[in-house]
């Protein structure tokens with residue numbers, strides 16, 4: 319049977335999480351939705367949603383995502399905690415590259431108590447935690463997305479993470495970090511409006527960014543590699559996608575996007591997550607990719 323809320327992952331996962339994987343499968347950190355709910359409002363999606371999430375439905379949707387991912391990746395679990403309803407969104411645990419993690423410094427006060435729990439998990443899993451200034455908000459992989467094809471880290475700021483975060487990230491990981499300013503409160507984390515895809519495609523919602531940031535994207539990503547969504551498409555959390563191999567897991571896949579993905583040789587897998595959308599998150603938010611190892615970083619090519 320599956321232990322979903324094991325006291326600190328399975329022994330095997332704990333021993334090896336920071337070491338290069340024996341197989342080359344992706345590794346993903348999740349947190350069971352035992353205590354998931356909307357108890358406060360820290361983004362526009364949560365307005366009017368307090369107390370409206372359905373526990374059984376949330377569990378079933380999360381479980382469906384988990385089972386899909388388990389076919390493609392090795393999964394690890396951080397124990398959930400009472401009173402921390404958003405801890406299920408492990409994208410916000412930190413940013414991991416190689417054996418180093420920057421543990422999240424939440425802008426959202428409601429989520430600050432998660433920091434110590436995530437830090438404890440990373441330490442016990444063998445990652446080394448980088449020093450980070452308390453006063454600089456940075457919400458982890460929610461606002462920092464590694465683009466393998468370009469060997470850079472896209473960093474979102476403006477709502478949750480500070481503009482000061484990208485230069486710090488760049489220094490810690492010795493990898494170019496490109497700051498992008500987010501201007502629409504519904505797209506408050508970078509992973510709600512941008513997703514680097516295998517093969518060098520970039521899925522994003524341009525209007526979530528200020529003009530300068532849109533120009534930066536256009537400079538770094540050739541037009542034929544940009545997959546731009548409109549407002550409706552983006553509001554379905556289609557950018558909040560997990561790419562593993564040639565599969566793309568996402569809450570919803572609007573027809574135009576499906577066509578583009580298939581043309582690019584990618585297969586969308588829709589895993590509906592409406593209960594989590596009430597809290598402002600979907601597929602990508604519910605996961606944290608462990609490593610990209612240094613080896614991945616050095617063999618990059620578009």
Ligand code: ARG
Pocket residue numbers: 360361364404407409410426429459460461507509510597598599600602603
């Ligand atoms: N309610 C959570 C928050 O506002 C949702 C987090 C979604 N996570 C993400 N990586 N976009 O913090």
